[in-house]
Amino acid sequence: MTKVLVVDDEPQLVRTLRINLTARGYEVITAHDGAAALRAAADTKPDVIVLDLGLPDIDGAEVIDGIRGWSTVPIIVLSARVGSTDKVAALDAGADDYVTKPFGMDELLARLRAAVRRATTTTGGEEEQVVDTAAFTVDLAAKKVRRDGTDVHLTPTEWGLLELLVRNRGRLVSQKQLLAEVWGPNYQTETHYLRVYFAQLRRKLEPDPAHPRHVITEPGLGYRFES
Template sequence: MNAAAPRVLVVDDEPQIRRFLDIGLRAEGYRVLLAASAAEGLALAATQSPDLIVLDLGLPDRDGQDMLAELRQWSQVPVLVLSVRSAESEKVRALDHGANDYVTKPFGIQELMARLRALLRNHAAAAGGTEPPRYDDGRLAVDLARREVALDGRPVALTRKEYAVLALLLRHAGRVVTQQQLLREVWGATHVQDTHYLRIVLGRLRQKLGDDPAAPRWLKTEPGVGYRFLG
């Protein structure tokens, strides 16, 4: 095993899930730590310095939401919540507590691995101060330094709010940004309930980028929770 490989801590009380993730993660080259309770998970997080945590919410000794809130008091390690709880309120609560992403069980292992890679990539860039000033996938190009957007080589004229939403989602590429976070950072704290502002702006953004909400290329809606830049 490569000693430089990312270390992933899995906190889940189901033995079969732990074994499944242990096998899957090791097959992808990760080093794996396993915990069956919140107490064990916090102890490993404090002593083993994992690069990422996969966290179940239904733990035997305390709720995973509480563990996440405690963890965030002293660590900014990326956390992907993996839970059977599919209610929008649970997703919003976890993201507000500091989760970086949320996947519901049952889940596809390839999608999970893709999300883990995105979280590790973005965390490394942020930690190193190496956030790329430019995004370019061959179709969509966004220059954050120059505040320029182009589609298929042609400039796209965006309003200040449209650009601000796109830039914020791009800076957090791969992770869910909640509606409240977007509203707070783009419109201000007094507008965190004005979700219709977001719907209007995202609709215009998608229209200008030719992004189909039913099969999104860049801007994905997480219903009732927020939005994710897929690039």
């Protein structure tokens, strides 16, 4: 059973989410503030987290940052903040998706399923190989990246993007394909997601992120991986 941690200080919303998620076979854990969310994430090890940004004690972005210090669990932000600055800040902190209130339950459930699917997808066949670059190593079978002998901490979404590029190394992967395969077919215009996540990947992987050698942008078209 997939375990969902719902973090929100609105009792009615938490109740609605608990009813809908439980009815669809999810195990639901709740927290009403940031401190409780951090404790619950550590104690219960959820499969996915649905998180409000406007918490009474700690800003949601700080909660994301705290969780990302030790976990790659998918995090879906559920917030009334509609500005692009808030969205980018949440994604930059390590969130995997951003849903704006008010929201449709079907849409939230679809995004939740996609987040869990990205985190649990296994690879096989021709993907069972190790790809070396001058700066880092990508192990597609183990879903790991190592740089300077140390594992690199990637979120499920970061890994999904990198894996797609590595599996198509040397070839251009379009923005639409990346968005459709990693987020879903309804996200093909959300190109700001790509800018945020590829900036994060380059900071983690490239020796000189401002002049990347391996994760290459083809302006207006897409991205390409060069080993």
